[in-house]
Amino acid sequence: MTEGVLRRTVLKTAAALPLAATFGLLASPFLRFLRPTLKPLDVLGQSDQPIAEPPIPTFTEKDFPEPWTCLPFMFNQKYIEYNPEAKEIRKIPGFIVKLPTGDVVAYSRICPHLGCIFNFIPEPEECAKGYNFDPRTLAGGGRPVFACPCHLSVYDIANSGKVVSGPAPRPPRKFEVKKSGDQYEVIALEAGSIA
Ligand code: FES
DSSP, X not given: OOHHHHHHHHHHHHHHHHHHHHHXXXXXXXXXXXXXXXSTTOTTSOBOSOEEXXXXXXXXXXXXXXXXXXXXXXXXXXXXXXXXTSOEXXXXXXXXXXXTTSOEEEEEOBOTTTOOBOEEEOOHHHHHHHHSOOGGGSTTOOOOEEEOTTTOOEEEGGGTTEEEESSOSSOOOEEEEEEETTEEEEEEEOSSOOO
């Protein structure tokens, strides 16, 4: 390599360094968006997204002797916080239900309207009297529903928690349920606010 070529290479490299540094700085927020972490450049560190904190609610097939068996549970959600413990644990009540299809689904019991705790209503008559909605009018026939005592929102459990009555803006948040063998573990809550 001649002296001239060498000098040109060194100058080119020196000129490219600020460009590379600028690109790195611009990429940092994007990386943080893709994988949120507690420290801005700590892309390999623990994510600051909320995660499940043990004990993980666990059920077995025997817990669901028949379709529409509905069981309450409490899910611990850990949030990274700037407090002395560097975390906060929030307890989120949930229901896990075995559908007639054999699927097992789990929902947060916190009503997406204004945050009351809703109930499992197995009887259509009870729902019609107490919550002003008759589940027998649902397509496919009457079935148990979730219903909120505060402003009477009703959710169709068998239809992805669809709002079928009342002011709720959307279905309740769903939990992720992991099945291994005859065991069901509630491992995560759908992203978003708690309600
Ligand atoms: S808080 Fe549940 S319907 Fe309003």
